[in-house]
Amino acid sequence: MSSSKEGTEYPKVAPPPSQFPEGQWSTGICNCFDDPSNCLLTCFCPCITFGRIAEILDRGNTSCGIQGLIYYAMSHIGCGWLYGGIYRSKLRGLLSLPETPCADWLVHCCCCVCSLCQEYRELKNHGADPSLGWQANVEKWSREGLSPPFVASGMDR
Template sequence: MASRREGTEYPKAVPPPSRFPEGQWSTGICNCFDDPSNCLLTCFCPCITFGRIAEILDRGNTSCRLQGLIYCAMSHIGCAWLYGGVYRSKLRGFLSLPETPCADWLVHCCCCVCSLCQEYRELKNHGADPSLGWQANVEKWNREGLKPPPCCARHGSLILLAATHAVFIRRKIIRLIGKIILKLLVKLNLASNLLVFLILISRTIRRNRMGELF
């Protein structure tokens, strides 16, 4: 056996202790520069970051590309904050995180970039790297003999509770979108009625002027 040199320290083959307290976010909402590359990507293409997060939270049932396209489409109609809030709630349910600094949908409404960056870092700090994708993370856990984080486990009451919570939120969002569409239709109907009324008035005025001429 090779002799051990004096003054040389050898690493111990023990798993590192948990660096983050349970039930708390590992980073703050404004700590975007903890991961500069992801911060830059999210600033210019938030749909990519969201797609990566959603693929991990859905445990590979939906792809990053599909979720990114949905998020992009929702942003064009001004509802991306609703969709982002659903997945933030899903992440909190899996990891038992507090709803801070405010409601999930409000965080995404005020600053979706900060929210997405925080959620991305949270997954990464718990051992699920969103940039690798679901399948690559599973292969990594199997290869290194690691236990998947709670957000990536396929069974458990915590996941069932979070899934139920996500369904409840989706229903609320659908109802809210329905109310918004109904209000828009009512406004459009009022606008069309007003336009018809103005046209009738203009025709009446024109006829009166023609009658005065003849």
């Protein structure tokens, strides 16, 4: 059995095969209206969407609220694009996604709303619901007999 940071056990069962080709984004950068409610939330308060994404990528080590506040502060000093780019790179690494349409930091610099929406959709399409938070996702995966969708085999302890 593998465990999360708080000792919660979840089985070493692979998630169901994804309907999306491996190594490709499941949606495009401009498909924001594929999830209209998240698109609107991200337009008016990108720090919430970022916080939700970051909590999942950090496996619950930092809360959504803290990550959202950091992103808010970084955005106000003109560095939100850099912080967002770091987490986009982290997501790409976990899901083996290409750096498209351009460098991660540049995607966030040019359109943080589009990039955050795409990252949020990507997590959802791979079986993680960022709106639930890390712990609720772990509990959901345990109930369904799944492990986190972005844990590569051989990487768990």
